[in-house]
Amino acid sequence: MQADRSLDVNLTRALEESKRLADQVKPGADRWDVIVVGTGAAGGMATYQLAMAGVKVLVLEAGRMIDVKTEYRTMEWPYASMRRQRLPPGERPIAIAEYNFLDRPYGGNTAYRQSSKVYSYAANSFTRNWVVDEREHPTTGTPYAWVRARVLGGKTNFWGRGALRYGPLQFNAASRDGFDVDWPISYDDVKPYYDKVDMLLGCSGTKEGLEQVPDGVFQRPYKLNCVEVAFKRAIARMGRHYIPGRAGVTTDGVLNKYRAKCAGRGRCGRGCDIGAAFHSPTALIYPARDTGRVTIRPYSIVSEVLVDQGGSRATGVRVIDANTREVMDFTARAVVLGAGTLDTARILLNSRSPRHPDGAGNSSGLLGCYLSEHIMGIRGSGYMPVRIGTESTLDDGRPVAPYIPRFRNITDRHPDFIRGYHFQGGGGCGEFPSMAHEIPGYGKAFKSNVRKYYPAIISFGGFGEVLPRKENRVLLDPDVKDAWGIPVLRFDYRFRDNELKMARDMADSIEEMLHVAGAEDIKIEREPLPPGWSIHEIGAARMGSDPKSSVTDPFCRLHDVKNVYLADASPFVCGGTQNTTWSILAMSWRTMDGLLEQMRTGSL
């Protein structure tokens, strides 16, 4: 295999720091009040809140430390790499299981459809050192594209920046359409935390007054470009909104020495090397560590929560060192799980003891059930006449595309499905003209047609709510184990009738909007991507007031083991159409307030 120097990032500093910390931090090395598992949005916010409140925290990260200055290669051009930033075969870390990331020239050609699968934005030369290798981390059961990152900051190092709130339509969804149950908490309970997250981390957006996606405390918004203004004006006549994307990026600055404000370079998905985009290390972990109350132990794979003889209290967690495979038990007064929805569920399912034979927190039998995310893959594109044949402009110097908020089942009732979907998308000149693949012909005519239509492209992708259903679930596989001997997850998860009808309507509605906007050469993709593709997984340890029908209480604390708190999206009841990260941050903050209150009142 040919060497490609752009793949060879110098990780020496991060690896040395990781080894030093892993060697130093052993059971008994110190006394910690709380153990936090995971360093992404959930674990990062939990660590930050606890450290700022004066609590001593042990943070366990399954992967290594990160060297953000070296690893965030924000402005690297494609031609800095002989492979143009694609990964060589065998180097695609999440290609091994069900998904064969056959890229163009084969991936886009109908003749190779049978061998072509999908090319994930999450597997590229920028993320290859962060995303897990499925040969070490297999899954079984139904296909599920489970994207995991084992490195400080987790998936927040390359997340999509969409910073949307849940609103009353999510918290009270069941009251509106009779399906399933409401959350045990309301938007009013979480709104103050969303506001505080906006102020702490910076959120760019515009006040719109829309019930389906409540406004926040916004910093300077990003503008629409020319094709987007034309599209917005057209669909306004249908009563539809098309608004600037809401981004978890600071445009006016925040009080954090690791972060500068956005400079409009538009390469955030590789990690923002000036820290304008929210990434957990720069935004939360480093400031928390500066308090002196945070100990980070990398290479720490948590296999289970340890529960005392009585079964109602956790004593700590069991850690397998990723390198040495040494098994260590760390103890603390409380345990916060922020390993990500699915890994948190897996840790709990694997925490089996005489009192909890089916896993800690599973007396309801519902641990692993009600897994949900978003159905996506439905796309539409076309050329907006206002920019056909015009010269290039700077159209992509921003972290997110604009956004068509949900418009179904808000005031009306769709005959075919409940809940709804939204579209994210925009257009204009991007770095790579993917529309060129659709321009016929060759030679000078082809080349000038690419140039002619390049500024005019507009395209959208839909995100639809997958209904939370008991039968969409994960279990521990009885036979298959990961590279460290921990049982892997077996998925039993499918899109069902409501999702598939919704997907049909998504395709029809984006086609209609593109027609109304006068777009030329409209193309519609009607096939959903495989389950898991949204990377918006929620549920699997849902919250509720009744221990018989839920896993955690309304403060995301296990009903059964009162000093274990879930900081990620695993307790979420339903997820609307919104990207999940901002809700994880708000809920993690709220959950830590609950934990701190218990510490103050002495019950911990």
Place this chain on the structure above:
Amino acid sequence: MEQLADPHSGLVTRRTALKTFGTGLGTAALLPWLSDQGLAAFAGIQAANAVPNPKVLAPSQFATLETLVEAIIPADERSPGARAARVADYIDLLLSELERERVLEWFGGLAALDAAAAARFKSNFAALNAEQLDAILADISRNERAPQSPLELFFAVAKQATIQGYYTSEIGIQQELRYKGNKFLRDFVGCETEDGKDCPHCGQKHSGQ
């Protein structure tokens, strides 16, 4: 990229990389953000402009491929074409990593092009004049959306690879598309109607609805 390690080419230092780089682009803001490795890789590609060093393709196959990619995206008054953008080197690299049956399809496609050229014009594909090239390309691109014959299928695949290689090259991005992004801005520019003005780029009026 192996030439980087070749003692005869000399070790590519940051200084030499910068020197190569500086002649191509006036983007001083970019430099601090490129890693040493990125600069070295980039310098290597620039250096490769001297002599192609194919890994998989024989010289005659490489010549056929270069002729094909240049016919798909030729030089014109605005910018150089796929040959100057080293698209054939890029495809050769991809072929070096593809499974064998795919590589054999490319070999077959290139041989079929030469066979077509010989049958119609008694010449190698690489030696055809512009008119002859156009005659063959018109033929094999006819069913691009639903390719039937092996040559039609090969054209569709080769075109996709050419697009991928050309528009990710420095020539494709900077000279042909005149892409304006990936730089430090105080504010995202956007449509000027968003600032309450009439927009010179799209002709939309700020008052328009």
